[in-house]
Amino acid sequence: MATAHKHPNYMAIFWYLAILTVVELAVIFMPLGKVTIGVLLCALALGKATLVAMYFMHLRFETRTLGLVAVTPLVIATLLVFVLLPDGFAVVHQTVEKKAAATEPAKH
Amino acid sequence: MSQAAVHSAVEPAETPLTPDSWGKLGMWIFLAGDAVGFGTLLAAYGMMRATSGDWPNPYAVLGINLTAAMTFLLICSSVTMVKALEWLGNGDRAKAKVYLFLTALGGAIFVSLQAYEWSHLIHRGLHINGNPWGAALFGTSFFIVTGFHGLHVTGGVIYLVAMIRYVSNRPQPAASYNAVEITGLYWHFVDLVWIMVFTFMYLL
Numbered sequence A: 001m002a003t004a005h006k007h008p009n010y011m012a013i014f015w016y017l018a019i020l021t022v023v024e025l026a027v028i029f030m031p032l033g034k035v036t037i038g039v040l041l042c043a044l045a046l047g048k049a050t051l052v053a054m055y056f057m058h059l060r061f062e063t064r065t066l067g068l069v070a071v072t073p074l075v076i077a078t079l080l081v082f083v084l085l086p087d088g089f090a091v092v093h094q095t096v097e098k099k100a101a102a103t104e105p106a107k108h
Numbered sequence B: 001m002s003q004a005a006v007h008s009a010v011e012p013a014e015t016p017l018t019p020d021s022w023g024k025l026g027m028w029i030f031l032a033g034d035a036v037g038f039g040t041l042l043a044a045y046g047m048m049r050a051t052s053g054d055w056p057n058p059y060a061v062l063g064i065n066l067t068a069a070m071t072f073l074l075i076c077s078s079v080t081m082v083k084a085l086e087w088l089g090n091g092d093r094a095k096a097k098v099y100l101f102l103t104a105l106g107g108a109i110f111v112s113l114q115a116y117e118w119s120h121l122i123h124r125g126l127h128i129n130g131n132p133w134g135a136a137l138f139g140t141s142f143f144i145v146t147g148f149h150g151l152h153v154t155g156g157v158i159y160l161v162a163m164i165r166y167v168s169n170r171p172q173p174a175a176s177y178n179a180v181e182i183t184g185l186y187w188h189f190v191d192l193v194w195i196m197v198f199t200f201m202y203l204l
Helices: A010-027 A034-056 A064-107 B002-010 B019-050 B058-062 B065-089 B093-123 B137-169 B173-203
Strands: none
Touching: A010 A034, A010 B065, A010 B173, A034 B065, A034 B173, A064 B019, B019 B137, B019 B173, B058 B137, B058 B173, B065 B093, B065 B173, B093 B137, B093 B173, B137 B173
C-alpha cells in the first residue's frame, strides 16, 4: 500500500536545502579563485539536487529500476558536454583567426 | 512456479510492478526525457559562454536578491507538496487540499516574480537578440532557459489545481494518494531544475 514506505524528516531536508542555498550565496563573495568557486557551486548544486531527488521524490525508498531511469539523463547530459567540446574549441579557433585577420591588414 | 522462484533468486530486491507503480514509472520516464531537454539547454549555455569572449557577468547584470528569494520560495513549495502527501496518507483530505493549494500558490507567485524580473530586465535593455553588456547570446540563452522553466512552473500550477479537484472527487483520501505522489514527482523535478538553473545562469 502507498503508506507502506516511511516518510523521511521533510523539515530537516528543508533546512539542509535552505542552508546550502545560503552557503552558495556566500561562496560567490569569498576571496577564492574562479575555478574553486565554480567547482564549489557545482558541488553544492548537485548536493541540493540529490537531496530533492532522494527524499522529496522518494528515490531512496524506490526500486533500482526507477533509480536507473533517474540517473540516465545525468549520464546523457555529461556525455553531451564532451560531444560539444570539439565544436567549442573550433569556435574559439575561428574567433582567434578572425581577430588575427582583422588586425593584420592594419600592419601593412 | 519454478520460474517465479528462479526470478526472485535473480532479483530479490525488486518488487513487481503494480498499477500504482506503473504510473510512477511513467512519470519518471517523462521526467528523464524532460531532464535531457534541460540538460541540453544548460550544456549549450555552458558551451556558448565558454567560447564567447565578451560574455557579461550574469551575477552583476541579473542581480540575485530577487532570484535567491524565488529559489527559497520554490523550496518552500516543495515542502508544502510533501506535507500535502503526508496529510493524505494520514487520511486528512481537507489539510491535504490546503497544502496542495499552498503549493500552487507558491508556484503562481514564482511565475509572477519571474514576469516582474523579465519586464525589469527588458526595460534595462536585455533582449533576446542583443543587450548593452556584451554577447547577444547572453539574452537569448537567458530567456530561453528561464522561459522554458517558467512554462514548466505554469504547467505545474495548472496540474496542482486540477489535482485539488481530483482529490475532492475521490470517495476516500487513500484513493488519490498515488496520483498526488506522482504530481509531487513533477513538482519536485521543477524545483530541482531551478536549483540547477539558479546555480549555472545566475551564480556562476
